[in-house]
Amino acid sequence: MDFHDTQFLSRISADLIVVIHFAFVMFVLLGQVLITIGALAGWNWVRNFKFRIIHLVSILFVVFESMAGIICPLTTLEKWLRKQAGQASYQGDFIANWVHEVLFIDEGTVDPWVFTVCYSLFGLIVLVSFFFAPPRRKSKAHTAEEV
Template sequence: MDFHDTQFLYRLTADFTVVIHFAFVMFVLLGQILITVGAFAGWNWVRNFKFRIIHLASILFVVFESVAGIVCPLTTLEKWLREQAGQTSYQGDFIANWVHDMLFFQADPWVFTVCYSLFGLFVLITFFVAPPRRKLKVQTAEEV
């Protein structure tokens, strides 16, 4: 593999990292929308214990990063991959460029910390207002 093939792989991996990052953000945002709507609509699946724990842990991770001043590992990885690809600015394909622009916009860091914290608080409140439920194991006659 020559130098240009390696750069292409780094760029492709950076683009893939942005898509994964976007999927994570959409999981947190759309997940909360569906949980909220589902709680009022009586959808049982939004009370799935594993889903709700993963969802809560996801936003708490983001809040922790923001409060601690830690740059997201996916952002760090993407920047490193772009450097390895020889890119100084974002130069991916259309989808990756669009996803990147949706994820990263300019504001003071405190704005993001407040937004993440308020959203995390909303998720936590929803966790108690519409609590997740564990599936009960049904015992068979042989187990009794």
């Protein structure tokens, strides 16, 4: 594989990382919206224990990163891949560019503490939802009936 093929693979990989990053953000945001609506509507699936724990851990990870001043590993990986691809600034395909623009706000527009407060408040909302719509584990009797 020559130099240009490596750059192409790095660019495609960086674009894929942006899409994965966007999917993670949507899981956290839309997950909470669905948990709230589902709790009010009586949807049992929003109380799924594994789903709720993964959702909680996801936002707590973001809050921890923000409070610790750690740059997201997905952002770090994407920037490294862009550098490997010879891209000084973000230049991707239409979808990757759109996802990138939605996901990232231009540096200098908003102070970092604003994000920390937003992430922390959202994390608090997720925690509060554990009390108003607690997750439930399937009982062993219920699981045995399904087999």
